[in-house]
Amino acid sequence: MAWDGFGQRKPAGAELAAPSEAFARTCPFSPAAADEDAIAAVRFPGQSADPRLGRAVANYVGHVEEADWRASGSSGGMVSWVAAELLRRGEIDGVLHVAPADREADGAFFRYRISRSQEAILGGAKSRYYPVDLAAVLQEVRAVPGRYAVIGIPCFIKAVNLLRAEDPVIAERITHLLGLFCGHMKSARFVDSFAWQLGADPGEVRAVEYRRKDPGRPANWYTAHLTLADGSARWQDWWHLADGDWGAGYFQNSACNFCDDVVAETADISFGDAWVEPYSSDGRGTNVVVVRSPELHSVVEDAIARGRLALHQVDADFIVNTQAAGFRQRREGLAYRLTWARRGIRPRKRVAPGKAGLPWRRRLVYRFRAGISWGSHRMAAAAERLHRPQLYVRWAKASLGLYGALTYSRGRLGKLLDRLDRSKS
Ligand SMILES: Cc1cc2nc3c(=O)[nH]c(=O)nc-3n(C[C@H](O)[C@H](O)[C@H](O)COP(=O)(O)OP(=O)(O)OC[C@H]3O[C@@H](n4cnc5c(N)ncnc54)[C@H](O)[C@@H]3O)c2cc1C
Missing domain, CATH: 3.40.640 (Aspartate Aminotransferase; domain 2)
Structure with missing residues (x-):
């Protein structure tokens, strides 16, 4: 390996x-x-x-x-x-x-x-x-x-x-x-992204905690915590991070x-x-x-x-x-993804390919999520090569905005999509 x-x-x-x-x-x-x-x-x-x-x-x-x-x-x-x-x-x-x-x-x-x-x-x-x-x-x-x-x-x-x-x-x-x-x-670049967003040099990170526990706060409020080479620490709640929405699939x-x-x-x-x-x-x-x-x-x-x-x-x-979200992604979402054209090995899964009855917006969510995963690897690699972390961070924020509109009806675009949804049904 x-x-x-x-x-x-x-x-x-x-x-x-x-x-x-x-x-x-x-x-x-x-x-x-x-x-x-x-x-x-x-x-x-x-x-x-x-x-x-x-x-x-x-x-x-x-x-x-x-x-x-x-x-x-x-x-x-x-x-x-x-x-x-x-x-x-x-x-x-x-x-x-x-x-x-x-x-x-x-x-x-x-x-x-x-x-x-x-x-x-x-x-x-x-x-x-x-x-x-x-x-x-x-x-x-x-x-x-x-x-x-x-x-x-x-x-x-x-x-x-x-x-x-x-x-x-x-x-x-x-x-x-x-x-x-x-x-x-996730890929190892998720840690680089934490560092970029917390103002630290990824090369200086010595230890990572993905879920720092705080009994006084809800369990699903994840906090990422980095320890740096000089002994100092940086931390942030996942939802303040550009790629902290687990369901959006960054670095998957x-x-x-x-x-x-x-x-x-x-x-x-x-x-x-x-x-x-x-x-x-x-x-x-x-x-x-x-x-x-x-x-x-x-x-x-x-x-x-x-x-x-x-x-x-x-x-x-x-x-x-x-x-619930994991099962949607691995049943309904997988059935849909299996209908996509692809080169190379054909996976053999326990879920049959299919998209009948899947609303246009759900299809878009699955397409967009796969696009975020695909794009996050490439944008982070480019940001690192060019020594421009903000290239990745800005892209991640913009894609999260679109994902939020599509999935959770966030913002003006979300409301617009809701209206479109109602007019189609
Ligand atoms: C990549 C990943 C995705 C997950 N996704 C979900 C999810 O969608 N829904 C959900 O409910 N739970 C998920 N989990 C499991 C969840 O994060 C907890 O690990 C689980 O609830 C056990 O908690 P605990 O307090 O009992 O375990 P702990 O007592 O904290 O022990 C965890 C054990 O798992 C081992 N471990 C940690 N990371 C890994 C790893 N990557 N591979 C193998 N062993 C490891 C540790 O060494 C330790 O022995 C995921 C875990 C991982 C690693």
Whole structure:
């Protein structure tokens, strides 16, 4: 894996020229790979399936009650707690997860590492919307016998499942998969953009926090926080940033346009944020959890009974509502995107191509969002090359204005579009 010119991790090396069949079967976006339904049917044969969440034994909303897990996590602290609990029970020897890296030594702000203690797991808590890859830690798993859990976004969890089917050593050693719900992955340039907008030199940034927690403010008011080489800090709420509207898709990896798994359907257990009231106003953070493996179901139920976790069961619709925008983008939006002409590999998805009945304005939203993702990579690269950050920032502000008019009826243009909408219906 190597960095491309847009600050994204890409496969590199001789094998790409003539990929083997096994290689094609392990790429999560390859049409030659098994899809999420097929993988989950083998892994969780007894569970009933929901077309949006996949197979599940139980769904929950809540948070970790004991110790500092909730305060240390981005959401309710459940991901780190489950990983640490598996370690405590002796079910695993290490956890593959994403922790801060040494930017100067590693050339990246974050990387996958293997944590083997509760303290190390806690030290890696929080969400990183930053490109990472599993290559080095998978080498370590091959080299050091033991049982491991992997924490990852849906495509990474799918990739590990696919690799397990090809590689008996990985299959034996990676025993647990902990999934994160995912809206999309950002490129590393998102950090440069934070720096540009906060008046800092991107080369001086030493540490990044995407979601600084403040229990006194709503959980969905994200604050980006940078630490600079001289020890000073800069921070800003996402919505004051030109590219801080998550739904607009700035710096989104293009593969995410062809993803149909919002909730890591092939993981033993998956976690997201409870983006519905009253939880989104609770700055302490609240998880939604989908449990698929009977083993993790009993771990969670036991901890609830002992008061270690404050979770209660919810139905599939509740979970889906917390991710309404993500499901629109990966169902209705994906169906539409699949009708667009494209060169190269034809993706094979669980959503059929289609645009019948999709209103003109929704079509425009999906087109515009894809255009923002495409344009953000190129405008930021040009701004960096020309040493003119404002080139990108002005473009991002202008596109956000148009996106806001189209999507949320903001401003005069938004009202005009509303009138046009009414005249057409
Ligand atoms: C790219 C991305 C997109 C996301 N999109 C959504 C979304 O649309 N909706 C939603 O509800 N939730 C989304 N999440 C998940 C959400 O941000 C929280 O991670 C989740 O709710 C868990 O919170 P927690 O407090 O339980 O986890 P914590 O206790 O904070 O632990 C998080 C764990 O995840 C690991 N981790 C962090 N970043 C990564 C990464 N990039 N890849 C693999 N492991 C990582 C950390 O090392 C840590 O072990 C996303 C996460 C990522 C990384």
